[in-house]
Amino acid sequence: MKTFLCVDILYLKKIEEDLINFSGYDRSGWIKEAIQELIDFDGLKKLKASEVLASPPRYKFSRSFPVFMEESCLGTFDLIIKRLKLERKTISRNVLVGESIRRKLEKNKGSKKRNSINHSFPSRGKTTFGIRIDPEILKVIRKIVLEKKQKMQGYTISDWIESAMERFFKNKTEISPFLKHDVNSKIANRISVICSAEVFKKVQHLVDLNKLKNFKFSRNTLVYEMIIQKLIEEKAIPGREFLEESRNILSLF
Incomplete structure:
Protein backbone atom coordinates (compact mmCIF):
# COMPACT_ATOMS: atom_id res chain seq x y z
CA MET A 1 0.00 0.00 0.00
CA LYS A 2 1.06 3.59 -0.63
CA THR A 3 1.63 5.72 2.44
CA PHE A 4 3.05 9.24 2.85
CA LEU A 5 5.79 9.81 5.40
CA CYS A 6 7.11 13.16 6.57
CA VAL A 7 10.87 13.20 5.94
CA ASP A 8 13.38 15.95 6.65
CA ILE A 9 14.88 17.21 3.36
CA LEU A 10 18.35 16.87 4.87
CA TYR A 11 17.72 13.14 5.26
CA LEU A 12 16.40 12.94 1.69
CA LYS A 13 19.60 14.56 0.44
CA LYS A 14 21.75 12.12 2.43
CA ILE A 15 19.72 9.19 1.10
CA GLU A 16 20.29 10.41 -2.47
CA GLU A 17 24.04 10.53 -1.79
CA ASP A 18 23.94 7.08 -0.23
CA LEU A 19 22.21 5.59 -3.28
CA ILE A 20 25.34 6.33 -5.32
CA ASN A 21 27.19 3.70 -3.28
CA PHE A 22 24.26 1.38 -2.57
CA SER A 23 22.34 1.33 -5.84
CA GLY A 24 19.61 -1.04 -6.91
CA TYR A 25 16.56 0.84 -5.67
CA ASP A 26 15.13 4.36 -5.35
CA ARG A 27 14.58 6.58 -2.30
CA SER A 28 11.20 5.03 -1.59
CA GLY A 29 12.72 1.53 -1.56
CA TRP A 30 15.63 2.77 0.57
CA ILE A 31 13.28 4.23 3.22
CA LYS A 32 11.12 1.11 3.16
CA GLU A 33 14.19 -1.05 3.79
CA ALA A 34 15.32 1.27 6.59
CA ILE A 35 11.96 0.83 8.33
CA GLN A 36 12.08 -2.94 7.83
CA GLU A 37 15.57 -3.07 9.35
CA LEU A 38 14.35 -1.18 12.43
CA ILE A 39 11.41 -3.61 12.73
CA ASP A 40 13.86 -6.52 12.51
CA PHE A 41 16.05 -4.93 15.20
CA ASP A 42 13.03 -4.46 17.45
CA GLY A 43 12.07 -8.09 16.96
CA LEU A 44 15.49 -9.16 18.22
CA LYS A 45 16.26 -6.66 20.98
CA LYS A 46 13.10 -4.64 21.69
CA LEU A 47 13.93 -1.03 20.90
CA LYS A 48 13.85 1.34 23.88
CA ALA A 49 12.70 4.97 23.78
CA SER A 50 16.09 6.03 25.18
CA GLU A 51 17.75 4.54 22.07
CA VAL A 52 15.74 6.74 19.71
CA LEU A 53 18.06 9.65 18.89
CA ALA A 54 16.27 11.19 15.91
CA SER A 55 14.41 14.50 16.26
CA PRO A 56 11.03 15.33 14.70
CA PRO A 57 11.35 16.58 11.09
CA ARG A 58 11.65 20.36 10.84
CA TYR A 59 8.30 21.81 9.75
CA LYS A 60 9.62 24.16 7.06
CA PHE A 61 12.36 21.79 5.97
CA SER A 62 10.52 18.53 5.44
CA ARG A 63 8.31 17.03 2.78
CA SER A 64 5.64 14.37 2.52
CA PHE A 65 7.29 11.46 0.72
CA PRO A 66 5.40 8.47 -0.80
CA VAL A 67 6.58 5.00 0.23
CA PHE A 68 5.08 1.69 -0.85
CA MET A 69 4.86 -0.68 2.13
CA GLU A 70 3.06 -3.90 2.94
CA GLU A 71 0.12 -3.32 5.27
CA SER A 72 1.50 -5.87 7.75
CA CYS A 73 4.87 -4.09 7.83
CA LEU A 74 3.27 -0.70 8.47
CA GLY A 75 1.03 -2.23 11.14
CA THR A 76 4.03 -3.69 12.98
CA PHE A 77 5.81 -0.33 12.74
CA ASP A 78 2.81 1.46 14.28
CA LEU A 79 2.68 -1.08 17.13
CA ILE A 80 6.31 -0.28 17.95
CA ILE A 81 5.46 3.44 17.99
CA LYS A 82 2.51 2.80 20.30
CA ARG A 83 4.71 0.86 22.72
CA LEU A 84 7.47 3.49 22.73
CA LYS A 85 4.94 6.28 23.33
CA LEU A 86 4.31 4.76 26.75
CA GLU A 87 7.98 5.44 27.56
CA ARG A 88 8.22 8.81 25.83
CA LYS A 89 5.19 10.75 24.64
CA THR A 90 7.13 12.76 22.03
CA ILE A 91 7.80 9.67 19.92
CA SER A 92 5.68 9.66 16.76
CA ARG A 93 5.67 7.92 13.40
CA ASN A 94 7.70 10.79 11.92
CA VAL A 95 10.29 10.50 14.69
CA LEU A 96 10.64 6.75 14.24
CA VAL A 97 10.90 7.11 10.46
CA GLY A 98 13.75 9.55 11.11
CA GLU A 99 15.34 7.05 13.50
CA SER A 100 15.08 4.30 10.87
CA ILE A 101 16.79 6.54 8.33
CA ARG A 102 19.46 7.67 10.81
CA ARG A 103 20.37 4.07 11.69
CA LYS A 104 20.55 2.93 8.07
CA LEU A 105 22.75 5.87 7.09
CA GLU A 106 25.10 5.01 9.96
CA LYS A 107 25.17 1.34 8.96
CA ASN A 108 25.81 2.10 5.29
CA LYS A 109 28.51 4.59 6.26
CA GLY A 110 30.28 1.73 8.04
CA SER A 111 29.90 -0.52 4.99
CA LYS A 112 31.27 2.24 2.77
CA LYS A 113 34.31 2.58 5.05
CA ARG A 114 34.92 -1.18 4.90
CA ASN A 115 34.72 -1.05 1.11
CA SER A 116 37.14 1.89 0.99
CA ILE A 117 39.65 -0.24 2.89
CA ASN A 118 39.59 -2.71 0.02
CA HIS A 119 39.89 0.15 -2.48
CA SER A 120 42.96 1.44 -0.66
CA PHE A 121 45.06 -1.55 -1.77
Whole structure:
Protein backbone atom coordinates (compact mmCIF):
# COMPACT_ATOMS: atom_id res chain seq x y z
CA MET A 1 0.00 0.00 0.00
CA LYS A 2 1.06 3.59 -0.63
CA THR A 3 1.63 5.72 2.44
CA PHE A 4 3.05 9.24 2.85
CA LEU A 5 5.79 9.81 5.40
CA CYS A 6 7.11 13.16 6.57
CA VAL A 7 10.87 13.20 5.94
CA ASP A 8 13.38 15.95 6.65
CA ILE A 9 14.88 17.21 3.36
CA LEU A 10 18.35 16.87 4.87
CA TYR A 11 17.72 13.14 5.26
CA LEU A 12 16.40 12.94 1.69
CA LYS A 13 19.60 14.56 0.44
CA LYS A 14 21.75 12.12 2.43
CA ILE A 15 19.72 9.19 1.10
CA GLU A 16 20.29 10.41 -2.47
CA GLU A 17 24.04 10.53 -1.79
CA ASP A 18 23.94 7.08 -0.23
CA LEU A 19 22.21 5.59 -3.28
CA ILE A 20 25.34 6.33 -5.32
CA ASN A 21 27.19 3.70 -3.28
CA PHE A 22 24.26 1.38 -2.57
CA SER A 23 22.34 1.33 -5.84
CA GLY A 24 19.61 -1.04 -6.91
CA TYR A 25 16.56 0.84 -5.67
CA ASP A 26 15.13 4.36 -5.35
CA ARG A 27 14.58 6.58 -2.30
CA SER A 28 11.20 5.03 -1.59
CA GLY A 29 12.72 1.53 -1.56
CA TRP A 30 15.63 2.77 0.57
CA ILE A 31 13.28 4.23 3.22
CA LYS A 32 11.12 1.11 3.16
CA GLU A 33 14.19 -1.05 3.79
CA ALA A 34 15.32 1.27 6.59
CA ILE A 35 11.96 0.83 8.33
CA GLN A 36 12.08 -2.94 7.83
CA GLU A 37 15.57 -3.07 9.35
CA LEU A 38 14.35 -1.18 12.43
CA ILE A 39 11.41 -3.61 12.73
CA ASP A 40 13.86 -6.52 12.51
CA PHE A 41 16.05 -4.93 15.20
CA ASP A 42 13.03 -4.46 17.45
CA GLY A 43 12.07 -8.09 16.96
CA LEU A 44 15.49 -9.16 18.22
CA LYS A 45 16.26 -6.66 20.98
CA LYS A 46 13.10 -4.64 21.69
CA LEU A 47 13.93 -1.03 20.90
CA LYS A 48 13.85 1.34 23.88
CA ALA A 49 12.70 4.97 23.78
CA SER A 50 16.09 6.03 25.18
CA GLU A 51 17.75 4.54 22.07
CA VAL A 52 15.74 6.74 19.71
CA LEU A 53 18.06 9.65 18.89
CA ALA A 54 16.27 11.19 15.91
CA SER A 55 14.41 14.50 16.26
CA PRO A 56 11.03 15.33 14.70
CA PRO A 57 11.35 16.58 11.09
CA ARG A 58 11.65 20.36 10.84
CA TYR A 59 8.30 21.81 9.75
CA LYS A 60 9.62 24.16 7.06
CA PHE A 61 12.36 21.79 5.97
CA SER A 62 10.52 18.53 5.44
CA ARG A 63 8.31 17.03 2.78
CA SER A 64 5.64 14.37 2.52
CA PHE A 65 7.29 11.46 0.72
CA PRO A 66 5.40 8.47 -0.80
CA VAL A 67 6.58 5.00 0.23
CA PHE A 68 5.08 1.69 -0.85
CA MET A 69 4.86 -0.68 2.13
CA GLU A 70 3.06 -3.90 2.94
CA GLU A 71 0.12 -3.32 5.27
CA SER A 72 1.50 -5.87 7.75
CA CYS A 73 4.87 -4.09 7.83
CA LEU A 74 3.27 -0.70 8.47
CA GLY A 75 1.03 -2.23 11.14
CA THR A 76 4.03 -3.69 12.98
CA PHE A 77 5.81 -0.33 12.74
CA ASP A 78 2.81 1.46 14.28
CA LEU A 79 2.68 -1.08 17.13
CA ILE A 80 6.31 -0.28 17.95
CA ILE A 81 5.46 3.44 17.99
CA LYS A 82 2.51 2.80 20.30
CA ARG A 83 4.71 0.86 22.72
CA LEU A 84 7.47 3.49 22.73
CA LYS A 85 4.94 6.28 23.33
CA LEU A 86 4.31 4.76 26.75
CA GLU A 87 7.98 5.44 27.56
CA ARG A 88 8.22 8.81 25.83
CA LYS A 89 5.19 10.75 24.64
CA THR A 90 7.13 12.76 22.03
CA ILE A 91 7.80 9.67 19.92
CA SER A 92 5.68 9.66 16.76
CA ARG A 93 5.67 7.92 13.40
CA ASN A 94 7.70 10.79 11.92
CA VAL A 95 10.29 10.50 14.69
CA LEU A 96 10.64 6.75 14.24
CA VAL A 97 10.90 7.11 10.46
CA GLY A 98 13.75 9.55 11.11
CA GLU A 99 15.34 7.05 13.50
CA SER A 100 15.08 4.30 10.87
CA ILE A 101 16.79 6.54 8.33
CA ARG A 102 19.46 7.67 10.81
CA ARG A 103 20.37 4.07 11.69
CA LYS A 104 20.55 2.93 8.07
CA LEU A 105 22.75 5.87 7.09
CA GLU A 106 25.10 5.01 9.96
CA LYS A 107 25.17 1.34 8.96
CA ASN A 108 25.81 2.10 5.29
CA LYS A 109 28.51 4.59 6.26
CA GLY A 110 30.28 1.73 8.04
CA SER A 111 29.90 -0.52 4.99
CA LYS A 112 31.27 2.24 2.77
CA LYS A 113 34.31 2.58 5.05
CA ARG A 114 34.92 -1.18 4.90
CA ASN A 115 34.72 -1.05 1.11
CA SER A 116 37.14 1.89 0.99
CA ILE A 117 39.65 -0.24 2.89
CA ASN A 118 39.59 -2.71 0.02
CA HIS A 119 39.89 0.15 -2.48
CA SER A 120 42.96 1.44 -0.66
CA PHE A 121 45.06 -1.55 -1.77
CA PRO A 122 45.47 -1.02 -5.53
CA SER A 123 48.42 -3.44 -5.57
CA ARG A 124 46.00 -6.26 -4.86
CA GLY A 125 43.87 -5.16 -7.79
CA LYS A 126 40.63 -6.01 -6.00
CA THR A 127 37.42 -4.08 -5.40
CA THR A 128 34.50 -4.89 -3.09
CA PHE A 129 30.89 -3.93 -3.75
CA GLY A 130 27.47 -4.98 -2.47
CA ILE A 131 24.60 -6.60 -4.34
CA ARG A 132 21.05 -7.51 -3.38
CA ILE A 133 19.95 -10.91 -4.57
CA ASP A 134 16.86 -13.10 -4.30
CA PRO A 135 17.28 -15.91 -1.71
CA GLU A 136 16.33 -18.64 -4.21
CA ILE A 137 18.90 -17.44 -6.75
CA LEU A 138 21.55 -17.24 -4.02
CA LYS A 139 20.69 -20.80 -2.99
CA VAL A 140 21.34 -21.99 -6.57
CA ILE A 141 24.68 -20.15 -6.70
CA ARG A 142 25.75 -21.62 -3.35
CA LYS A 143 25.02 -25.11 -4.65
CA ILE A 144 27.18 -24.49 -7.74
CA VAL A 145 30.02 -23.06 -5.62
CA LEU A 146 29.85 -26.02 -3.22
CA GLU A 147 30.26 -28.43 -6.13
CA LYS A 148 33.18 -26.45 -7.57
CA LYS A 149 34.88 -26.36 -4.15
CA GLN A 150 35.35 -30.12 -4.38
CA LYS A 151 37.69 -29.54 -7.33
CA MET A 152 38.87 -26.00 -6.65
CA GLN A 153 39.76 -25.40 -3.01
CA GLY A 154 38.95 -21.89 -1.80
CA TYR A 155 36.42 -21.20 -4.57
CA THR A 156 33.87 -18.60 -3.42
CA ILE A 157 30.57 -17.01 -4.44
CA SER A 158 32.58 -13.90 -5.40
CA ASP A 159 34.67 -16.02 -7.78
CA TRP A 160 31.55 -17.35 -9.47
CA ILE A 161 29.91 -13.91 -9.78
CA GLU A 162 33.14 -12.44 -11.16
CA SER A 163 33.21 -15.22 -13.77
CA ALA A 164 29.62 -14.27 -14.70
CA MET A 165 30.73 -10.67 -15.17
CA GLU A 166 33.76 -11.70 -17.26
CA ARG A 167 31.57 -13.98 -19.40
CA PHE A 168 29.23 -11.08 -20.13
CA PHE A 169 32.02 -8.86 -21.45
CA LYS A 170 33.74 -11.70 -23.30
CA ASN A 171 30.51 -12.45 -25.20
CA LYS A 172 30.01 -8.71 -25.85
CA THR A 173 26.43 -9.06 -24.66
CA GLU A 174 24.13 -6.13 -25.35
CA ILE A 175 21.79 -4.90 -22.65
CA SER A 176 18.79 -2.58 -22.64
CA PRO A 177 19.06 0.52 -20.42
CA PHE A 178 15.43 -0.12 -19.50
CA LEU A 179 16.09 -3.61 -18.18
CA LYS A 180 14.67 -4.00 -14.69
CA HIS A 181 15.16 -6.62 -11.99
CA ASP A 182 12.71 -6.04 -9.14
CA VAL A 183 14.64 -7.48 -6.23
CA ASN A 184 12.31 -7.36 -3.23
CA SER A 185 14.25 -5.49 -0.52
CA LYS A 186 12.11 -7.18 2.14
CA ILE A 187 13.32 -10.69 1.29
CA ALA A 188 16.57 -10.02 -0.57
CA ASN A 189 19.97 -11.02 0.76
CA ARG A 190 22.76 -8.45 0.58
CA ILE A 191 26.15 -9.97 -0.14
CA SER A 192 29.61 -8.51 -0.73
CA VAL A 193 31.36 -9.35 -3.98
CA ILE A 194 35.12 -9.13 -4.42
CA CYS A 195 36.29 -8.84 -8.01
CA SER A 196 39.21 -7.48 -10.00
CA ALA A 197 39.37 -3.71 -10.23
CA GLU A 198 39.52 -4.04 -14.02
CA VAL A 199 36.22 -5.94 -14.24
CA PHE A 200 34.56 -3.58 -11.76
CA LYS A 201 35.68 -0.60 -13.84
CA LYS A 202 34.04 -2.13 -16.93
CA VAL A 203 30.83 -2.75 -14.99
CA GLN A 204 30.69 0.80 -13.65
CA HIS A 205 31.42 2.25 -17.09
CA LEU A 206 28.52 0.30 -18.59
CA VAL A 207 26.24 1.40 -15.74
CA ASP A 208 27.17 5.05 -16.34
CA LEU A 209 26.43 4.72 -20.08
CA ASN A 210 23.00 3.20 -19.46
CA LYS A 211 22.18 5.82 -16.82
CA LEU A 212 22.39 8.45 -19.55
CA LYS A 213 19.33 6.83 -21.17
CA ASN A 214 17.62 5.69 -17.97
CA PHE A 215 18.67 7.29 -14.68
CA LYS A 216 17.06 4.42 -12.73
CA PHE A 217 19.43 1.86 -14.26
CA SER A 218 21.71 0.50 -11.53
CA ARG A 219 24.75 -1.64 -10.93
CA ASN A 220 22.55 -4.11 -9.09
CA THR A 221 20.40 -4.53 -12.23
CA LEU A 222 23.42 -5.07 -14.47
CA VAL A 223 25.24 -7.57 -12.23
CA TYR A 224 21.98 -9.40 -11.56
CA GLU A 225 21.46 -9.79 -15.33
CA MET A 226 25.00 -11.15 -15.67
CA ILE A 227 24.24 -13.70 -12.95
CA ILE A 228 20.94 -14.79 -14.55
CA GLN A 229 22.53 -15.21 -17.98
CA LYS A 230 25.29 -17.41 -16.56
CA LEU A 231 22.83 -19.52 -14.54
CA ILE A 232 20.74 -20.12 -17.66
CA GLU A 233 23.85 -20.95 -19.70
CA GLU A 234 24.96 -23.49 -17.07
CA LYS A 235 21.38 -24.85 -16.98
CA ALA A 236 21.30 -24.23 -13.23
CA ILE A 237 17.83 -22.68 -13.64
CA PRO A 238 15.26 -23.56 -16.33
CA GLY A 239 14.89 -19.98 -17.52
CA ARG A 240 13.83 -16.48 -16.53
CA GLU A 241 10.45 -17.76 -15.40
CA PHE A 242 12.31 -19.27 -12.42
CA LEU A 243 12.70 -15.72 -11.05
CA GLU A 244 8.99 -14.98 -11.01
CA GLU A 245 8.08 -18.42 -9.67
CA SER A 246 10.55 -18.16 -6.76
CA ARG A 247 9.41 -14.61 -5.92
CA ASN A 248 5.75 -15.65 -5.98
CA ILE A 249 6.51 -18.50 -3.55
CA LEU A 250 8.46 -16.22 -1.19
CA SER A 251 5.68 -13.62 -1.23
CA LEU A 252 3.39 -16.15 0.44
CA PHE A 253 5.49 -16.18 3.63
